[in-house]
Every structure is written in C-alpha cells, then in structure tokens.
Amino acid sequence: MPMQTNLQAADTIDHVHEGVIYSPFHRRTSAKNINQQWSVWNGYASTKYYADAHLEYFSTRNTCGVFDVSPMRKYRIKGPDAEAMLNRMVTRDVTSQAVDTVAYNIWCTDAGKLIDDGTLFRVSEDDFWLCAADPNFDWLQLSAVGFPNLEITDISEDLASLALQGPTSCALLKAMGFSGIENATPFSIMRFPFGAGEITISRTGYTGDLGYELWVDPADAELLWDQLFSVGQVYGIQPLGEDSLEMARIEAGFLAPDVDFHGSLHTVDRGHDHSPLELALGWIINFKKGHFSGRAALAKEKAAGKHRRLIKLDIEGNKPAENSILYCDKGCKKTIGYVTSAMWSPVVKANIAYGLVEGQYADGPIWAEIYHQKELRWVRKLAQCTRVTKPFWAPERARQTPPSDC
C-alpha cells in the first residue's frame, strides 16, 4: 500500500507563509530594485542590490543610504523582571543602561559560546526591545525560566524599520521635520509624531558612519519611504542593498552572523562555535556586573588566554583575501587560521580582512594564501598581512553630537 500523508493545506494555516514574505516597504523597494536582485532574509525578500552595489555603498560614506531592516527579528521584553532577566542573559550591564538608549549586546551558552548578537533598546524602566538579525525567541524563553514577572512578545511584524546611514542622514531627518534629532547622541532614542502615530529614531546602524534607524507602524511604512526619498533627493539618498551594506559593515568592524561566526546553537562539531573573547568582543563582557550566563566559562577562558583571536588585517596588494587560509610563514608550513571577511576598502584604500587565528600566532608574522583570477585564469599569491588594532573606518562625524553639518 502506498504511503499516504494528509497535510493541511498551507493556505488554511494562518501562521504559515507560502513562499517569500514581503516587508512593509516591499512595493517601494521592488520598484527601485531595477534588476530584481533579491536574497531571502528570515523568509523576507531582501534586496541584494538596487542598481549598483558600489554606488550604493558610496552613499553611506558620502551622502546617505536607506536599508530595509524590517526582516530583523524584534522582541519586546516587558515586566518587573525584564531588567534582571536580560541582565542575566546578556554580557553587558543592563542595570546601568539608561531609558531611551540602545546597547550592542551578545548572549552566550553556559559554556560561554556566542549564540547571537543584537541591539537592546531600553524604551522604559521595565520595557525593552531586543533586535537581532536571526530569530532568538527560543533562547529568550529559555532565559526567562526563573523570572516569572515578564512577558516576551515577538514584535517583528509590528514594526517597519529602515536604517538611514551616511553623512547627510541627520540633515535629511531634520529637513523632514524631526527637529532636535541633531541632539540625539550615539545609541540614544528619540520619538516624534509621525503618520497616524509615532516614529522612534535611534542613532544606531551597521555602517560605522553617522546614521539612524527609524521604527514605525507598518501602516506608515510607505509614507516614511516616500518622505525620505522626496525630501532626501537633495541629500543624495540612495536605497542600499545587502551587498553594499556588507562592504560598509566590514569597514566598520561589525561581525556578520554565519559569516564571521556561527551561532553556537547551530554548530555541530566541537570547536566550531566561538566564544566572544575569540571574536574580539571582550570589550562588551562585563565581568564586574555580577552573574550572567556563561560568565564562569568566559572567566576561565580569559584567564587561560589560549583562545583563538579574530584580528583585523591590512594585506599587501589589492586582491581581496576572500576565503584565504592564513599561515605564520611564507612557506605555508603552519596553518594558523583563516579569513572570515575580506574586501578592497574604497574609503580606507586598503586591502582589509578579518582573520581568525590561533591565539599564540596573533602577534607574529601572518601570510594569506590568496587565489584570484586573471581573465578566468586562477593565480595563487602569498600576501603579507599586517595586524591593525584601530578600526578601519571610524569617522569623527559618527560620534559628534550634533553632527557637524546640523
């Protein structure tokens, strides 16, 4: 007898989306996506590039660009236990985070391995938003065991969000009528009346430049897009696709999940997960704040000091060291690690990369084995790498309040 399966028709299940999901901005982004170049992010159609990735990238450094971050997963954690629960989950001190501020955060397993990173918004004393590129509802629920007085809600569908990034972003927002936005300090939150309700603007982003993220009711999404592009024309506004954002974030020194690290809940083999110490995230591990999940394991790892290290590299030549293996000698006798992200940086005018290397080799000579093509012909090259300790790209305007032209 043939095996039978009786599946409920997908269209009768209201929570299952058939095929790709569209962001609240989709009609607008689709119109500008002249080559219909899409990728899928958390099930949503997300533009790879609208017209030309490099031109879009340059808008983040010279004018301003808009990236649709609506596919990000957003969670609301609200209640008397919210602060204590989050403070125990993430590595930074939530108790000292002021209302209406944002903090970049990470959370780890008991073994001190990085699960994911994201931004934590404190919207009131007992009300937080956690935004992450990947779903984290399960971990939030697990982390809430023992903290009964709070509620966790997936608000991903309740917020339409855009990242507006680049040197003219503040001036554009001001011109749109959000006066006072120039006084928003990095990682602060301001609110303005908008559409039928309110817009939340946080001075945050993923490009390392001056920039903001805008959060509105999905019903007001197209209104926001239209105002940005009509007022923004003289500010050089461009839509940004994923390819341009990837370039900007590498220059800025931000990690990308599933590129620079694998979330520890998704790795299979031993040693394929990462501790935040390896990923140069030690600066956001607050060992003085009291207990947090993974603290004991991280303290032990830090004391031992033998962990791998993600380091910034300036590589000779102009061939990006994508997928390169790293060695401590030009003869390639000893493999010490590999490149996680690499690019030719147009603003820094350097061949930059992140390398994950065994700790003992981080300060010694490092050579990258680069494969590149010359008219389809593969060429192998060994390039000397110089370790860089300062950020590749950190313009003054990203920190200034108010920004210089506002």
Add this chain to the structure above:
Amino acid sequence: MSNYDIAIIGAGHNGLACAAYLAKAGRKVLVLEANDEVGGLAATREFAPGFRASVAQTLPQLNRGLVDDLNLEKHGFKLALDAMPTVAMAPGKSPISITSGALSGASAEDSAAYPEYRRLLSKFADAINPFWHKRPPMIADGDMGDLATLGKFGWNLRRLGKDDMRELMRMIALPAQDLMDEFFQDDALKAALSWDCNIGSKLAPRSPNNAVLALLLRMSGDLTDGLPLPAGGAGGFTDALAASATSFGAEIRCGAAVEKVLIDDMSVSGVQLSNGEQVQATTVISNADPKTSFLTLLGAQHLDVQFTHRISRLRNQGYVAKLHLALDEIPTFTGLEKPAGRLMLTPSMKYIECAFDDAKYGGYANELPMEVIIPSLVDDSLAPVGKHVLSANIQYAPYAVKGGWDQHREQFLANALATLSQYSPGIESQVSAAELLTPADLEQQFNLAGGHWHHAEFAIDTWWMNRPTYGASQYTTPISGFHLCGAGAHPGGGLMGTCGANAARAILEDR
C-alpha cells in the same frame, strides 16, 4: 548577625547527617529548620491526641556505617522490629508472607523461584552498593578520583561473572512487571514485590526506566537482614541524628525559615531568614529539593540559562499520599491472625497499573493500592494504651490533581477507607481520627516543591552523575560555597542519610 563556617538549610535526615559529619570533623555548623521540629518527612508528629506517626516509616536503606559513625544508638536510636515481613494481600485469597529468606503461603513454584530471585538481586545490589556512598564521577574531566570510581564500577560489574553481568545489563532498565513475570506466577506476590521498584516515583509496573535500580537502592541497607522498623517512628532515627549532631557541636535552630541564600561576588556569604535576620557562612548546604534550592533560595539570576532550564525541568510531582488513622482497637484483616508486618493491599500489578492510569491524567482510582503498617503493634510510644496507629502509603495521588486537592480530599479518603475495608471489614467504625497528607500537603507542610518523596524523580536521566543534573551532581554547584545534601542529590531518596554523609565528605575533601 552571627558567623558560622557552614549553614545547612533544613533539618531533614540528610541535613542532620551532613551536620553531624561536618561537626564531627570540627566545623562550626548551624542547621536552620523552618518547622518547629527536626526530621522533615521523617519527623514523628502527633496527628491526633496521643497518636503519633511519621510520613516515612521503615529503614530498608540504612547502613550500619552511618549508625556507628554518628553513635546513633548512644543517642537513643533503636529498632522496634529488626525484620518486618511483607505480606502480599488480595481479597478472597490467603496472604503470602515475604521475608528476605523465604516465602510462606506461596505456591511451590513461587517458593522455589524466590531464592534465585533474591540471590541475583542481592548480588546486583552488593555490586552497586559502594557507589551509592561515593561522590558520582564526572565523565569528561579526567579527574583521577572520578576515573578510579568509574574503573571500580566497571570492575564490580565484571566481577559478577559473565552470566550474571549479562543478566544485570539486560535487566537493569526492565519494567517491574517484566522482572516479576520472569520469576513468579502469583499476582498478589508479584504486585507486592514490584511495589519497592516504583514507590515514590511516577512509575508503575509497566513503566520502563529505573524500576530495577530503585529496587537495588532500596536493598542497599545492611542494618539487619530484613526490613527494619525504627522505634518511635522514623522520628526516632532523626531525633538520634539531631542529638548526635548536637553532641559534636552543631547548633540546630527550629522555626528558622531560610528565605534566601546570600551571594557576594559570585560566592555564598550566608543566608537570610524570613524574619530578615542574616547568618554569615562561607558554606551553605541545602537539604531542600533542587528546584527550591536553586530557583527559590538562590534565584535564577545567579545561574546560567541552560543549567536553570535543566533544574526547572526536573520532574518533581509526587504521586504518593500518606494516611494516618487513629484506631480504637487492633483491626482485623481477613486471613491474618494479627495485622503484623507490612501489608501490601495490591492484588495484582494490573491493579496498580490501572490506578496509575487514572493518576497520569490528574485523577485517582476508586480502589487504591496501598502499603499498610500498624507500627503500634510493636511500639507503644505511638498510641495510647490499647489503641493503635495505622500508617499507609497510597498510590497514586497526583500532586496536580484536576481541580486541586481541596475538592478531592474527602473523596480520596473515602476511597482509601473503602479499599481498606475490603481487607479489614468494619475498620471505618474503629477510626477515631484520620490524617491524609497529599503531595500538596507535603509541599506545604515541609517546603518540598511538588511534594515528591525523592525531591526529584529517581530515573535514568536523573541518576548518578546526572542527579539532580550535571553541573550539580558532585555535591558542588555552579555557585562557590553552595552545596546540595538532600534527596535531590546522589544517591536519592529513602532514609539512609547518605546524601548528607556524601555531601559532608565531598565538602571536607575539597577544603
């Protein structure tokens, strides 16, 4: 504020044993007990004027080593009965009496099978016995002591001989029913023998899991060659433990409920009582169940996420109710000259299984399997002259009964009395007072989350290096200075004081 080396939360028998060993080793120990008397579930309490009983009643797991180490006999511990026979009962059938040596009243086949059953299980129990009294090993850490324990465990199994070792490996996770069916024929006999595999756990004769291991733990005592009944109820044992601890210099404070464990810079600094008083101690040992210890007394904010999850997932809902009856005279049980011994009102394993079926879904059976003792027959300290105490463990009484115990208490008691009267017609008219303790009552009266005898289910996933869970199974916890010594730690439930003794040894070794 007062200062101690060690504060122990809870004066149950394990808390007291732990205190006695630590005080004996020279530590300055304070035991804090929320109730007005020591002993916890073992305390002998007056439930009606002149009538006394303890929730726990016999001492099958107690070891001579602990009794001697702590001079318990000097401190008043004695037995009312060395070896109490177990009597398999079924309405309309003649009872079968079971002792460790032989059956009486059983068929020739069953009588012939019993010695082999005892031989095999005693051999298994002896092979495993040393490991109940050792700190469980961790597998991955490569610690020499742990490797030695693992090595000895393997060697003890191998020493059983090839045939018996194979049998142990085959039988270790059998349901009680399969074990009994392999040896015996009589339904009541099989049911009575299966009882010790499952009592206290959310298990019934057909449940695979830890039935055989639980039986082996139950057989680990060496105090006598049978089932010992303590004089003065189980409280006689815990009172002696308390006297012993005190004699070694431990201080015991009753009516002192600990509200929380104090943490300073990731380490224990003491405890705070419900009246706000703080006691400083560099070591705090909890005799409370693991959920209460970690989630209530300590708080999830001090623990990692996955560890907290494992603690919160521990199965700790009790399924045993305790019945105490004050009787005007010695009740008559059909077929028995005198209701001496442990009377198993369990006609068959199916009868037990059906009662379990009801309980799984939040109900309880009309006919309730029970284990009955009338300790006053051999102990006149428990009832006024000429009167008697009936003490019964009843399965299954689900902690989370549908609708809550307030609305079921009367009916459950009525079912229990109706079941009893099938064996002892007219017993209701002899009852002058009754106390029914459901798991919800145990939780409330003894601060025992879930009202579970063993604090957390004794099962394969919560056994040995996983008891109560990895990360807290070696009498240490993720919090420096915080330890467990209750039944939620290895080896588990049952009056033997081994959790407390093992914890004390582990703490002394670490110093």
